[in-house]
Amino acid sequence: MRPRRSILELFSTFLQFENDAARDWLSDARLRRSMQANLDCSAGFQGNQSEQIEPTETFWALYWHKLWQTKENPLASGHLAAYLQEVCYWSAQKLALNLSTRSSLADFFQIAIAKLDRVLAGFNPQHSSGLRSYASLAFSNVIKDTLRLRQEVDICTDWALLHKLSCKRFVESLQNFGFNATTIASYRLAWECFKLIHAPTDGKIRKLGKPDAATFAAIAQQYNRDRISTLDPSSPPTTPVLVEQWLISCGKAARSLLYPMLVSADASKSGQESGELLDDLEFTFQESSLMKVIAQEEEKNRDDQRSQLNAILLRSLVKLDLPSQRLLQLYYGQGLTQQDIAKQLDMKQYTVSRRLTSLRQGLLDTLGKWSQTTLHKSLDSNVVQTMSTILEDWLKVHYAHPDLPS
């Protein structure tokens, strides 16, 4: 994979995979035109300023992120998808090397980039250390979480799987499979009846067996009873045989949502929904947005709160005993999962979890008190949540580069 050379390329090209390896960069014509137009406008805009600064890639990333947040430009997500290609690639590659699964690098890449919107939503330009580093962690988390779920689903019977789905995912998987709303409503009712009637009776669920004929009959009976009040009154009744078929379809749909067909990674979603009307918009350089990005950057540079925060957290870390420091180092520095750490330290996983939770609780309390007394800030759960995100980010950066000031 050759590095991309220009800002134009960075925001308009996509990795092309061949035999599970990234082969080359493919340019998306629409994104390229949009980016070029923006670059031109920006040059003109810069030209009117007294001091001339060439906008960097970080600038453009924040700019597009801003437009993505405000939904001002439908191509923003495409530009960011292009920008984050390498980051996503490296996250996928690292995990593909470290984890022994039957999934390929391209598969991992696909899992991660598909959740781009979630990654972009989680990124907070004011607090995070940068879109690339944030996305790198977020992509790894997305992949790890999908693998965890696949692992769980792989060892479950179809009947257990039906108990292991949230309602949201259940409906999504049926939609994804192409069922219409009426069918989905029927299936959902059958699913609710199934869950009430057929369940484990010994405390474990993964090996839950197929319902027997009497149980299918009971499910069908329950369905027919609730059908009138829950569904369209004209919806037809079901039979035990039909219910069985429906539930099997639901299980299939749920599995297939976890193993989507690989689509070519260079197919960006960007152009899909845009029609002619959008053409005016996409080439307009959103001057006000860039100004905001610049203002934010400057604020960040001026911000000495970050260094104060740094000092506070470093002081707290130094006070911790060695085993605690080691635990944080393993989790944040080496990026091990709680499970890996448990194995390495010969502990139970929940012991690791309890200790890490308690260590972070101490640091979060410290941060909260500092903010209350130093910044005279009135706190609420939302603010504390943001502090938790900052703390998490800080710990990752700190332990990833222990020699550098965070």
Added chain:
Amino acid sequence: MFSPASSMITDILQLHLAIPEASVERFWQQQPSPFSANGIRWTASLNQICLDALLPWIQEVHASKARVWKNPASLSSIWEVVNGSAIDFDHQRLVIIPTAAADFEELRVPQEWADLPSWAGDYYVSVYVNPDDQEIRVLGYVTHHMLKQRGQYDAYDRTYSLEADCLIGDFNVLWTARRLCADEVRRAEIAPLPALSLEQADSLIHRLADASILAPRLAVPFQQWGALLEHDGWRQRLYQRRLGLPEAWSVQQWLQTGISDLAQQLGWGTMDLQPNLARGANGAARVLVRQLTIAGKLYEFCVFQQSEEVWRFELQSASIGGLIPGGFKLRLLTEDLMPFENNEDIATSAIEQLYLEVCLSPGDALTWEIEPLPDSYEREILRF
């Protein structure tokens, strides 16, 4: 500097806790099943596991006085009809919504936990229960206020649902916020439900006692259902009818053949008096006694038949020479919570005993209440 930010749920360390083995075993040993369907029993088991795994952790790390909301003996009457449990600590309530869903995509809170004034909590926590691996995971939480603000109401199953991204993923935030932002508004306003008459309650219980109605909570309008559920005595009766259990609250039966298992679990017992110590005019030899803890002290609530028609209700300290502090109130109400003449005794200053005497005919029913509320207080309907 700080503004709300969403965070990816898996971005943040989740708390994992071990499921105590005894918890699972005890639960599944109960025979016959205390629930009317396998799926209901399964969900109940997830609730029991959450309580057994989470409560000791909360007590050890954050609130030593935390305890399960409602008496353990009556949790089945809740789980038979709705998913969820609650833990109380320092005048706050944590509602636990267990799930077996491995995808962590949403928190689904049954409306009862959000909209019943006496049920609602300060916090709602989503807990993934994985009995096969013997662990639970705390996935995130919201306050009641956030739940009502951000939650999507789904009329289909009467739940408020929140996508995982809308939760506070870091459980630590709850405890830090609790310490540092004591005056935060955690609860949204909740309108009280219209009261049910005795006739309405009877007819609802009669209708929903049919155990083939697997989701009674969805079978009648929410306001009626909610009012029925909030009354512990009625909920208890509904549960007993659904399971086909014998009447558990007949005082006459208690005196003749012994106290029902359920009432014993809730703290009722009998005390036999020697003839020369017998109380009341006709010398009741047997007194019903319920142990109570109020504001950290032990008390005894006694009920006995004073004469053919008159029953006497007493509250006194369990320690010899102990007094009832001023301000305590003992009150009797009809089953549907109506007051009647001379139904209340108030301690204006510290006194030895609060008592009430009431004329009752066979079949009459009463509930009792005490202020301040005893620990794990539940409304009971005593039938005479």
